[in-house]
Amino acid sequence: AQSVTQPDIHITVSEGASLELRCNYSYGATPYLFWYVQSPGQGLQLLLKYFSGDTLVQGIKGFEAEFKRSQSSFNLRKPSVHWSDAAEYFCAVRNNQGGKLIFGQGTELSVKP
Amino acid sequence: DGGITQSPKYLFRKEGQNVTLSCEQNLNHDAMYWYRQDPGQGLRLIYYSQIVNDFQKGDIAEGYSVSREKKESFPLTVTSAQKNPTAFYLCASSEIQGNTEAFFGQGTRLTVV
Numbered sequence: 420a421q422s423v424t425q426p427d428i429h430i431t432v433s434e435g436a437s438l439e440l441r442c443n444y445s446y447g448a449t450p451y452l453f454w455y456v457q458s459p460g461q462g463l464q465l466l467l468k469y470f471s472g473d474t475l476v477q478g479i480k481g482f483e484a485e486f487k488r489s490q491s492s493f494n495l496r497k498p499s500v501h502w503s504d505a506a507e508y509f510c511a512v513r514n515n516q517g518g519k520l521i522f523g524q525g526t527e528l529s530v531k532p
Numbered sequence: 533d534g535g536i537t538q539s540p541k542y543l544f545r546k547e548g549q550n551v552t553l554s555c556e557q558n559l560n561h562d563a564m565y566w567y568r569q570d571p572g573q574g575l576r577l578i579y580y581s582q583i584v585n586d587f588q589k590g591d592i593a594e595g596y597s598v599s600r601e602k603k604e605s606f607p608l609t610v611t612s613a614q615k616n617p618t619a620f621y622l623c624a625s626s627e628i629q630g631n632t633e634a635f636f637g638q639g640t641r642l643t644v645v
Binding site for chain 1: 565567572573574575576577580588590620622624626630631633634635636637638639641
C-alpha cells in the first residue's frame with residue numbers, strides 16, 4: 420500500500436536561514452509526488468510536483484524538491500526562508516494509474532524573526 | 533474563473549443531526565475527493581469518485597455518505613453515526629491520470645455542539 424511519512428511535526432527556522440522538510444514514501448513503482456502548502460483555515464496550494472525526468476524540480480515561491488529513488492525520499496528545500504513561509508506543508512503521493520492522493524501527516528513551519 | 537467551491541465555510545450543528553457539505557467544481561475534472569483534517573493527523577481520505585454515479589470508500593468512511601449525480605458536484609453528508617464529526621473538511625478534484633495534481637477548495641469547518 421502507498422504511504423507517506425513526514426518525520427518532523429514541527430520545525431522552527433530563523434528568517435533568512437535555509438530549510439529542508441523531509442518526506443519519505445512507500446510505493447512499489449515510480450510514484451507521482453507532490454508538495455502542498457496550507458495557511459491556517461485555508462485550502463491547499465500546490466508548491467511543486469514530480470512525475471518523471473529531472474529529479475530536481477523547481478516550484479513556486481522559491482521552493483525546490485529532489486526525488487531520490489534509492490532513499491524513497493522527496494525532500495523540500497528553500498535556500499532562504501521568509502516570514503511569510505510560515506505555514507503547514509504536506510507531501511503527497513499518487514500512483515501512476517491515477518486514483519487517490521495519499522498525504523503525509525504534515526510539517527508545521529514556524530519562522531523566527 | 534475555474535475552481536472548486538465549498539460551502540459553507542463554517543457550519544454548526546447539534547449532536548445527532550445529519551449535515552451536508554457542498555462541493556462544486558467547474559474544472560471539468562472527472563475525479564473528486566473528500567478529506568478530513570484534524571490537528572497533527574494530516575489529511576485523511578473519506579471518499580473519492582472517479583466517475584459520475586460511482587465512488588469508493590477511503591480510509592475513514594464510517595459515518596459519512598456521498599453522492600455523485602453530476603460531474604461537477606460531490607456533496608458529503610456527515611451522519612449522526614459519525615462519533616466525532618467536529619473537524620475541517622476539504623474537497624478536491626483532479627484529472628483521472630496520475631500525473632496531474634489535485635485542486636482544493638477552501639474548506640468547511642464543521643462544529644458539532
